[in-house]
Amino acid sequence: xxxxxxxxxxxxxxxxxxxxxxxxxxxxxxxxxxxxxxxxxxxxxxxxxxxxxxxxxxxxxxxxxxxxxxxxxxxxxxxxxxxxxxxxxxxxxxxxxxxxxxxxxxxxxxxxxxxxxxxxxxxx
Amino acid sequence: xxxxxxxxxxxxxxxxxxxxxxxxxxxxxxxxxxxxxxxxxxxxxxxxxxxxxxxxxxxxxxxxxxxxxxxxxxxxxxxxxxxxxxxxxxxxxxxxxxxxxxxxxxxxxxxxxxxxxxxxxxxxxxxxxxxxxxxxxxxxxxxxxxxxxxxxxxxxxxxxxxxxxxxxxxxxxxxxxxxxxxxxxxxxxxxxxxxxxxxxxxxxxxxxxxxxxxxxxxxxxxxxxxxxxxxxxxxxxxxxxxxxxxxxxxxxxxxxxxxxxxxxxxxxxxxxxxxxxxxxxxxxxxxxxxxxxxxxxxxxxxxxxxxxxxxxxxxxxxxxxxxxxxxxxxxxxxxxxxxxxxxxxxxxxxxxxxxxxxxxxxxxxxxxxxxxxxxxxxxxxxxxxxxxxxxxxxxxxxxxxxxxxxxxxxxxxxxxxxxxxxxxxxxxxxxxxxxxxxxxxxxxxxxxxxxxxxxxxxxxxxxxxxxxxxxxxxxxxxxxxxxxxxxxxxxxxxxxxxxxxxxxxxxxxxxxxxxxxxxxxxxxxxxxxxxxxxxxxxxxxxxxxxxxxxxxxxxxxxxxxxxxxxxxxxxxxxx
Numbered sequence: 073x074x075x076x077x078x079x080x081x082x083x084x085x086x087x088x089x090x091x092x093x094x095x096x097x098x099x100x101x102x103x104x105x106x107x108x109x110x111x112x113x114x115x116x117x118x119x120x121x122x123x124x125x126x127x128x129x130x131x132x133x134x135x136x137x138x139x140x141x142x143x144x145x146x147x148x149x150x151x152x153x154x155x156x157x158x159x160x161x162x163x164x165x166x167x168x169x170x171x172x173x174x175x176x177x178x179x180x181x182x183x184x185x186x187x188x189x190x191x192x193x194x195x196x
Numbered sequence: 197x198x199x200x201x202x203x204x205x206x207x208x209x210x211x212x213x214x215x216x217x218x219x220x221x222x223x224x225x226x227x228x229x230x231x232x233x234x235x236x237x238x239x240x241x242x243x244x245x246x247x248x249x250x251x252x253x254x255x256x257x258x259x260x261x262x263x264x265x266x267x268x269x270x271x272x273x274x275x276x277x278x279x280x281x282x283x284x285x286x287x288x289x290x291x292x293x294x295x296x297x298x299x300x301x302x303x304x305x306x307x308x309x310x311x312x313x314x315x316x317x318x319x320x321x322x323x324x325x326x327x328x329x330x331x332x333x334x335x336x337x338x339x340x341x342x343x344x345x346x347x348x349x350x351x352x353x354x355x356x357x358x359x360x361x362x363x364x365x366x367x368x369x370x371x372x373x374x375x376x377x378x379x380x381x382x383x384x385x386x387x388x389x390x391x392x393x394x395x396x397x398x399x400x401x402x403x404x405x406x407x408x409x410x411x412x413x414x415x416x417x418x419x420x421x422x423x424x425x426x427x428x429x430x431x432x433x434x435x436x437x438x439x440x441x442x443x444x445x446x447x448x449x450x451x452x453x454x455x456x457x458x459x460x461x462x463x464x465x466x467x468x469x470x471x472x473x474x475x476x477x478x479x480x481x482x483x484x485x486x487x488x489x490x491x492x493x494x495x496x497x498x499x500x501x502x503x504x505x506x507x508x509x510x511x512x513x514x515x516x517x518x519x520x521x522x523x524x525x526x527x528x529x530x531x532x533x534x535x536x537x538x539x540x541x542x543x544x545x546x547x548x549x550x551x552x553x554x555x556x557x558x559x560x561x562x563x564x565x566x567x568x569x570x571x572x573x574x575x576x577x578x579x580x581x582x583x584x585x586x587x588x589x590x591x592x593x594x595x596x597x598x599x600x601x602x603x604x605x606x607x608x609x610x611x612x613x614x615x616x617x618x619x620x621x622x623x624x625x626x627x628x629x630x631x632x633x634x635x636x637x638x639x640x641x642x643x644x645x646x647x648x649x650x651x652x653x654x655x656x657x658x659x660x661x662x663x664x665x666x667x668x669x670x671x672x673x674x675x676x677x678x679x680x681x682x683x684x685x686x687x688x689x690x691x692x693x694x695x696x697x698x699x700x701x702x703x704x705x706x707x708x709x710x711x712x713x714x715x716x717x718x719x720x721x722x723x724x725x726x727x728x729x730x731x732x733x734x735x736x737x738x739x740x741x742x743x744x745x746x747x748x749x750x751x752x753x754x755x756x757x758x759x760x761x762x763x764x765x766x767x768x769x770x771x
Contacts, residue, residue, distance in 0.1 A: 100395070118269045118340075128263040128347035133421030149750035 243387050244400065251379030252634070253342060253363050254408030256356055256370075258417040259450075259629060265356050265370070265462075267363065268345050271325040271338040273316040277307050280335035288333050292316055295327050307335075318361055319343045344370075346462045352420050354475040355413070355454055355574065355627055358462035367465070367473060369411060369628065372575045376631050376639075379408035409639050412630045414450035419443060422747040423453040430740045431457040434727035440477040440606045441740070442625075442721045443748065446614035446710055449623035449644065451572075452718065452748070454607075478577040481603035482704045482725070485689025486540045486733070488599025490616060490659065490708075492549050493537050495560035498655040501551045504662075506533045508544045515543040518591040522546060537662045538670035540686065542598050549597035557596065558585045563650040564612045565622055566604055572625045573642070580604045599689060600698075609708050610721035613684070616659045617710040617719055620651040664713050675707055675738035677745035679756035684709020684741065686733035691726065702726050707737035711745045717754055720744055 129135060140147060227235060256265035273296065280288060285307045293300035296317045306314045319341055320328075328336065344359040357368015363378070365371035382405030387398035423441050431439045436457070443453040456476045460468035474480070496502045513527030524541050536544030549557055561567070567582040581603045583592070595601040607625055615622050624644040631640040651659075663683035666672040671686045687706040690698035706723040710716040722737040722744075730736055 103395075103398075121266065121268050124263065125266060125268055125345055125347055128266075131262070132348040132351065133418060134349060134351060137421070137425070149747065153756070 243389075244385055245388050245394070246383055246385045246401070249382035249384055249403075249405040250342065251381055251405035252407040253344065253359070253379060254377040254410045256377075256411045256413065258352075258413055258415045258420075260416065261412070262417045263347055264352060264413070264415070264417070265344060265346050267342040269340045270319045270321075270343045272318040272341045273320060273328065274337055274339060275307055275314050275316055276335045276337070277309050277311055277314060280307060284334065288336065291331055291333060292328070292336070295324055295331075296320065344462075348417065349461045349463060350459045351417065351424060352415055352454070353460055353462045354456050354473075354477070355415060355451075356462060357575075358465040368475065368574065369413075372573055373411055373628065373631075376411065377408040380406040382406070407634050409631045409633055411628050412632060413627050414445075414452065414629045415454070415627060416452045418751055419748050420453040420455065422751070423744055424455045424459075426740050426743045426747075427455050427457055428459075430724070430736065434724060434730065434736050436724040436727040436736075438476050438480070438725035440480075440721075440723050441744070442477050442606050442610045442719075443744070444610055444614060444625055444719050446617035446716045446719045447621075447623070449611070449614070449625045450629070451625055451627045454627070475574060475576060476725075477606040478572060478574050479605075480725075481578055481580045481605050482723070483602065483689045483692070484599040484604050484609055484706060485687035485704065486542075486599060487609060487685045487687035487706050487708050488602065488604070489537060489540065489545050489597065490663065490685050491561060491564050491566075491612065492545055492552070492557065492597040493533075493662065494564075494616065494651050494655060494659050495557060496533075496548045496552045497658055498560070498651045499552060499556055501556075502533050502548055504532070504534050504658060507531070508533065508536060508547050510536070510541050510543045510547075513543070515546070517546065518594050520591060520594075522594055534662050534665060537685070538665045540666075540671050545597045546594045549593055554585050554588060554593055557593070558582075558588075560650075561596070561602070563622070564615065566602065566608055566612070570605075570607050570611055570625050571644075572607055573628050577607075578605060580608060599687065606721050606723050609706070609723075610719050613708045613710060613721065614719045615650055616656050616663065617683075617716040618656075619653045620649050620656040621647045622650045623647055660713055663709070667709065671734045672707060672709065672738050674734055675709055675741040675745075677711060677742050677749065680711055680745065680749050680754070681713040681757055682709055682711040682741070682745060683713045684738075686738060688732045688734075703731040705731055705733040705736040707733050707741050709741055711749065712754065712757055714757070717752060718745065718748060 253267045255263060255267070258264055273292070275288075277285075285304060289300045289304040289307055292298070292303050296303075298317060303316060306316060316336070325338065329338070342363055344363060346353070346356065346358070353368075355368055357370040357372075358366055359370045360366050365374040365377065370377065382403045384402045385400040387395045387400075389395055423443055427439055427441050430436075439457040441453065441455050442451065444451050454475075454477050456474070458472045460472040465473065497504075507530050509530050510524060510528035512529060513524045515522045522543055524543050526539075528535075528539065528541050528544070531539065531541060531544055533544075533548065535541075536548065561582055566580055569577045569579040571577075582596075583601070588596075592601055611623065611625055624646045626642065626644055628642045630638060630642055633639055660683055663685060664681060666685055667676050667682045672682075672684050675682055675684055675686075684707055687704070687708070689704045689706070690700065691702040691704060693699040693702075704723065704725055705727050706721070708719070708721045710719045720741050722740045724736055727736045
């Protein structure tokens with residue numbers, strides 16, 4: 073048997089195995105990273121909900137009425153004759169013109185953006 | 197010779213080796229092929245853990261997307277008794293007892309169990325969590341769980357209801373709409389290592405949870421607040437046993453507000469008694485008294501049995517009929533049909549009913565929806581009670597037109613008044629407008645399209661005029677809102693005495709009306725159970741109607757109308 077070919081075979085297998093193990097290690101590392109980010113994301117979501125709750129509580133009519141009473145204030149709805157309505161006209165923001173190259177790049181990127189990311193962008 | 201011996205020895209070694217190998221192969225075959233499933237299951241049980249992923253319960257919003265009910269993640273405390281040394285359990289029990297306010301005996305019993313997991317307390321407060329975390333107690337851990345929160349506390353409590361410890365709806369919309377709110381749990385199977393630590397990246401069988409749908413109600417938080425404020429004031433001022441107010445759109449049946457007293461805080465529902473949690477507007481029935489005269493009057497007009505200017509003799513306050521004597525609160529002589537309703541004459545109403553006849557009266561009572569549930573999307577609704585004509589007594593024709601011998605709910609009375617306000621249609625009252633998912637996409641439009649014509653438009657118009665007169669110059673003067681027109685009917689009904697017959701000291705006071713008259717925006721039904729010392733609908737309920745109407749009409753930016761100022765009647769207005 074050719075010793076050189078055996079040696080090459082073994083070397084190749086060794087590198088293959090090392091590659092496989094490092095790949096698995098990378099996967100596990102990434103998974104931990106993802107898990108940490110997922111937990112962080114969930115914490116932010118939970119914190120947001122707490123803020124929504126606090127905001128709703130502060131805007132609760134009973135709470136506001138109590139605050140007014142504490143400060144000896146009374147609010148009353150005005151007579152409709154005393155109210156003047158002003159019409160607001162929304163000014164259109166001028167969008168920067170995208171170059172055709174940027175548009176092409178954007179379209180190509182859209183092809184590869186995962187569905188979740190696309191949904192996130194939609195929510196924005 | 198040597199060679200032969202050598203051959204024999206080699207063969208023997210070979211045979212022994214072969215036997216050993218065969219045994220291994222047989223065993224391998226037995227384990228790997230014959231018992232493959234069993235051992236695979238064992239391995240799976242050891243290394244694979246399936247976690248149930250709880251969905252987020254749907255939130256409840258008012259019509260302007262203001263939060264009425266929501267879920268937040270809170271910590272629950274658990275212990276792993278096997279990880280806690282025996283001599284440390286007492287100390288840990290004492291610490292937990294101090295922070296959580298539980299009996300240390302109870303906690304010690306839990307810690308003494310030979311288990312890998314025991315709950316200590318579910319859904320603790322943020323302060324308790326912080327304090328326990330700082331203590332770093334061995335074998336004590338935290339799990340995040342959802343807990344229902346109601347940021348407006350008592351506001352709309354009877355509509356929203358409440359959910360229990362495991363986010364299971366127990367009352368109100370939390371119960372009625374449980375199927376929409378609960379969501380669908382998911383699951384995730386993960387590998388664990390030898391120390392039972394989860395290995396991320398080795399995930400099997402991931403099914404994401406589907407969060408519950410959100411409810412958008414017809415309730416307006418601001419109108420609800422106005423209603424509850426006035427209800428609370430009047431409830432305590434009049435020492436009533438109970439009170440209910442319903443505000444609805446006469447054309448669509450949308451309920452803008454529904455309130456009851458006594459009330460409760462759904463964040464602390466366990467502390468409330470059942471009498472506080474009861475949604476009286478749909479679960480309690482009562483004899484309506486004079487407010488029911490609108491049904492008799494509408495029926496008589498619609499059938500053409502009476503004319504507006506027709507004169508009736510009200511017998512100066514005493515009328516012998518059906519074997520007993522009927523009385524008015526004040527003696528009246530001859531009155532027109534309109535005046536009979538404006539001044540709420542019992543004798544006049546009975547004479548109108550006699551012209552109408554039993555069959556027709558009963559038919560119109562059923563047409564107006566009495567005796568059956570309205571179908572409102574709240575639990576526990578009752579339909580009230582009306583006997584069929586075949587079971588009426590000689591005196592039924594004298595009692596029913598005045599709102600006795602029949603039981604109704606507040607929502608039914610509001611709906612009946614809405615039929616007059618909207619030109620003759622019976623609408624379906626409802627509180628859930630739509631069901632949406634977490635992304636805001638519409639899942640179901642719950643607004644009912646059911647409308648049934650029960651009286652002619654002309655009849656409704658005539659009734660509007662009559663009921664406007666009740667507020668302008670009749671028993672409902674205290675209900676006239678400043679700057680707006682209103683129409684309605686007062687009611688003061690004797691309650692049935694436990695000893696039999698009607699009580700002379702206990703009454704149900706009511707005022708049901710709508711405003712403005714020309715283009716009605718709101719129907720408001722106000723009912724108080726056993727108010728004291730004053731018990732007349734015109735005195736107890738009409739001012740509440742007025743205060744609510746003034747506030748909500750301005751809030752809804754309804755332009756003021758030119759209204760003739762009519763001097764107020766004396767304090768006690770009888771009907």
